[in-house]
Amino acid sequence: NFMWHFGWGAIRKGFDLVVDTFARHPSWNLAIVSKVQPDVLKAFSKHLALPNIQYYGWMNVSSPGFHEIVRNTIGFIAPSCSEGQSPAVATCMQLGMYPIISRQTGIDLPEGCGMYLKDLTVEAIEEAVNNMLQLSDDEVKNQITTCQMDALFRYSRKRYRDTMRSHLEKYIGGEA
16 A cells, blocks of 8 residues: 645646556555645546555544554555655655655755665556565665654654754854
8 A cells, every 4th residue: 555645736736647557456445645636636636546556635644543544554655746844745754654756846865775776666666666666574664664664753743943053053143
């Protein structure tokens, strides 16, 4: 089971690529947890009617329903073409899902953990998912743990606050 989880801007964030990929692979399950524009939902209605693709809409990441989906999900796919630094990707990593992401998400993966997509194509997503599925359970678990620990530190509110305080002190001087 995999997840596609973003905010608004489905096509820019690879919704079409991920849905097309999972439509080709009925044994792979996809949970779409995002608010997707009505015109995009209509255009992909046949894909969304497939038994292996579930559209949940937007859910609060702290809700029991969201955590139930996460408990049954091994990884997430984020083929975004444009992000500053994706909060959705950071959140999925913090929650312990295996990352298959584009470099354009603005998220740095720990060395040897998770996967960057080679291209923003259905074929690149297929290749990455197949490569992940070929890893041993222990290897996947180790990579997820490393990514999760890194994300819990790197993208924490405390680290953000400390970094911003340091920058402010550097540029305006004194205590911030």
